[in-house]
Amino acid sequence: MALQKRTDDLDWNDLRYVLALARHGSLSATARFLKVNHATVSRRIAALEETLELTLFERRARGYVLTPAAAPVLAAAEQIEAPLLRLGRLGDASRGEQISGTVRITCTEGVASHTIAPQLTGLRQRWPALQIEIAVEHRSLSLARREADIAIRWARPKTGELYASRLGAVPYRLFRNPAAPDRTAVAAFDESLADLPESLWLKKSGLKQMIRSNSMLPLVAAARAGACAVLLPEYIAGQYPELVAEPGKPPVTRELWLVLHRDLRNTPRVRAVADYLADGIKRALRQPA
Incomplete structure (x- = not known):
């Protein structure tokens, strides 16, 4: 056919x-x-x-x-779905539903600083009555207990009355400043995050973990300054022109998901923020490293 x-x-x-x-x-x-x-x-x-x-x-x-x-x-189905959802939100607006109130988002530090925060200007311009709270956590806050309204997670949840939308695959590569003197040194998460896929790969890589932290931000700063390499998502490292990727196949690929509790997925303010963030994250993930 x-x-x-x-x-x-x-x-x-x-x-x-x-x-x-x-x-x-x-x-x-x-x-x-x-x-x-x-x-x-x-x-x-x-x-x-x-x-x-x-x-x-x-x-x-x-x-x-x-x-x-x-x-x-x-991908095609999601592209068809998006404008239909937007039409639905326009219908809500025409019936006088105001997008206002507080929306609490939970995510990891890297997602918060490199993925959510850059979108806040546009989101605030569109819905100035909204208040946004960002809870930076490595653990998964409970949507059922209303610890957060929206979660951006690195794995699809397996339990709970949750609605999960896949945002995309996230390849990781080793990045370094070409001026770095030691090509075997790497910055890595500490033992508190040893179970993450990127930590497990680094443990087997043979690279020397010379700088360690429970926070991504100092690891990125150290790599940018030329102290060592760092294993980062391509879309994050692409924001720093001084960081150059190691050639070859990405050693780690993870998936990013947007998660809502089903009871909240049709709440206008939560739905509006979730759709806005999802569109922005998907665009970011499509950008070349």
Whole structure:
């Protein structure tokens, strides 16, 4: 079947099922979210796979996982979804719903300083009545207990009544100032963050961890000054022209997710901030290093 014919036959309602299954991970959770039975979810996914002549999901013990072939389909579905959500928010505005109040965001330090903070000017200009709180935590604050309204997390949550939207893959590379005298020295997180994927890779790398901290900011500053290398997300290191990437394949790749509690996902102020941040983060992740 020709590609044009396959895309002409696409139905947005089928793409909604792909988005929902990708976000919820199981037929039962997807069915509850879409208010249909699980057989309908399975049938609509199968119909779309037949139309596209692609396998979009693999069934595993813990649920359904996207195949590599599903990535462009998911991206296209998200691009179609975004303007529809915006139209919905315009409808809310026309009914007199004001975007105001406090929205509390929890994320790690690097995400807060390099990803969220740069967007605050535009967000404040759009909704001047909003108050934004940023809780910088390495642990996951509880959305259920209202410790935060929005979470930006480095893994998809596996429990709780949560809505998770994948923001993108984040490749990590070693970066250094070319003036650095010792090419075997690296700045790394301390033992309190030893279980992070980047910490585990550095432990096996053979590089000498000469500078350590529980904060990303001094590690970045040390690398920029030429004291050592640092393992960073490409989109963060790209903000510092003095840092040059080591060639080769990224040694670590993580995924960034935006997470909301389902009870809050349609609250106008939370939805507005979440969509604004998601759009900005996705653009940042697409920027070349």
